Amino acid sequence: MRPGVPRWVLVPAALGAAFVLLPLVAIIARVPWTDVGTLIGSDASRDALSLSLRTSAASTVLCVVLGVPMAVVLARTSFPGQRVLRSLVLLPLVLPPVVGGLALLYTFGRRGLLGETLEVLGVQVAFSTAAVVMAQTFVALPFLVVSLEGALRTAGERYELVAATLGARPTTVFRRVTLPLVLPGLASGAVLAFARALGEFGATVTFAGSLQGVTRTMPTQIYLLRETDADGAVALSLALVVVAVLVIGVAHRGRPGGAL
Amino acid sequence: MRRAAAGLALALTGALTGAAAGCSAGEDDGTRLRVLAAASLSSTFEELAAEFERTHEGVDVQLSFGGSADLVAQVQEGAPADVLATADTATMDRLVTEGLTDGAPEVFATNVLQLAVPAGNPAGVRGLADLDTGSSTGAGSAAEDVDLVVCAPEVPCGAAAVRLAEVAGVRLSPVSEEQSVTDVLGKVTSGEADAGLVYVTDVRAAGDAVEGIAVPEADQVVNEYPVATLADSDEADLAREFVQLVLGATGREVLDTAGFGAP
Incomplete structure (x- = not known):
């Protein structure tokens, strides 16, 4: 039997739930159901949705490739300045996305820190789909690092130590012990990162621009549509919400017994 | 126990909303004029608002800038405002057809x-x-x-x-x-x-x-900027005076300096 929670907790919990759910109800009440099909089926919307899914998937992969090693280094090693480094790496969490976009622009833009180097290499990031993926990765990466680092610390180092004393090399320990142990944490981190990438707007418009099929993701399309057709924007947001829930649901079901 | 908690929640909500009301009441008891204007009008309207406050003692002009479509949507959803100036007539017309403006909007500037x-x-x-x-x-x-x-x-x-x-x-x-x-x-x-x-x-x-x-x-291809007083304004007279300032010689001078054309 569970010990239960103090009853008074239910009041703020219910208030909190209402605060999140009421706006969702309000937005569903505004959806022009008769036009939903045409709105979502339009070329612009389908391009935006497909671009959003492709770029978010790509940035989630990038987040995993870069974020897992980052989390491992932060959780399993100690070096001078580690705390400062951790705070700095998590900066995109608090940075307004628009400012994040500017920061990316100052780094990878034509006149940015690496701009000249990229130009020599013949790479132009501006106004490309790659810029969208970069913006999404920038804002989503901390989510993966934070949740995975937490999982690593909770899992502890006992099994890793045992494996090491039995003669396993660091790479083997990492592959056979560490990763399997934190797989649920990694999965929820990846889902969080994907969700954040899907909703990313500010950094994308600032850094990548907005052109149908190239850089105009769902959030940008929704924001633009709102200029002329607020109801249409609402319908499109609903489509984004449904897609996000579906994707997260599938990812969730893929992990037996795992809780987000 | 449950009642006490509910009481606490009520008190908390009361305190929060009370604080919010305290904020919106402003620092002094003076009259407030709320002006919504297109983002491209920021510097000119800040100048005109300062001028209006100079000539109208005790009046506080609160400016809010944004995209024209945003501002129109805010008025449609019942945001309290007295004057609205947009960057094109198409957005303003949405309010006119809904009867949310007080009289017909007047074009006060052009932009190319x-x-x-x-x-x-x-x-x-x-x-x-x-x-x-x-x-x-x-x-x-x-x-x-x-x-x-x-x-x-x-x-x-x-x-x-x-x-x-x-x-x-x-x-x-x-x-x-x-x-x-x-x-x-x-x-x-x-x-x-x-x-x-x-x-x-x-x-x-x-x-x-x-x-x-x-x-x-x-x-x-000239863009026309219309200004209108809003039907739900609590300060209709002041709102009209502000619109007169924008349409008048002072407004013209300020807008001219910023590069806006005359209607």
Whole structure:
């Protein structure tokens, strides 16, 4: 039997739930159901949705490739300045996305820190789909690092130590012990990162621009549509919400017994 | 126990909303005039608001700037406001048809498009012809290499850009269609784009960061800025006086300095 929670907790919990759910109800009440099909089926919307899914998937992969090693280094090693480094790496969490976009622009833009180097290499990031993926990765990466680092610390180092004393090399320990142990944490981190990438707007418009099929993701399309057709924007947001829930649901079901 | 908790929650909500009400009541008991204006009017309306406060003792003019469509949507959803000035007549007309304006809006300024290029004009753009990707004279291929940024057709500056291209008989292939004229200007000032279509007033406000290239055909695509008092205003008389200030000689002078044309 569970010990239960103090009853008074239910009041703020219910208030909190209402605060999140009421706006969702309000937005569903505004959806022009008769036009939903045409709105979502339009070329612009389908391009935006497909671009959003492709770029978010790509940035989630990038987040995993870069974020897992980052989390491992932060959780399993100690070096001078580690705390400062951790705070700095998590900066995109608090940075307004628009400012994040500017920061990316100052780094990878034509006149940015690496701009000249990229130009020599013949790479132009501006106004490309790659810029969208970069913006999404920038804002989503901390989510993966934070949740995975937490999982690593909770899992502890006992099994890793045992494996090491039995003669396993660091790479083997990492592959056979560490990763399997934190797989649920990694999965929820990846889902969080994907969700954040899907909703990313500010950094994308600032850094990548907005052109149908190239850089105009769902959030940008929704924001633009709102200029002329607020109801249409609402319908499109609903489509984004449904897609996000579906994707997260599938990812969730893929992990037996795992809780987000 | 449960009752006590509910009481606590109520007290908490009361305290929070009370604090919010305290904020919105303002620092003094003076009269408030709430003016919503298109983002491109920021500097001019700040000047006019200061002038209005100088001549109307005890009146506090609260300015709120945003995209015209945003502002119109806010009024439609019942945001309290006394005066609204938008960057085009199409957005304002939405309020007129819903009876949310007090009388007919009046046009107080005009604005035309101009080509903005980063300082030093790295791509050597001379005019719209250099950006024409539809021309068969061979200039088209050069135009492909110039990164042009415009507003999306859904927003006023983008609609103007589409009409301008039609009037000038050129085909433009922008690399990005931005949400607002500020976004276009940002791409130009940062050097990401080689050229952008923005308003004359934006070029002037940007100072040395950009260079403006006048487009002769722009005079045929004029954006009109209407101002109106709102039907739900609590300060109808003051609102009308503010509109008179905008329409009058002082308004004209301030707007003129910023580069706005006369209606």
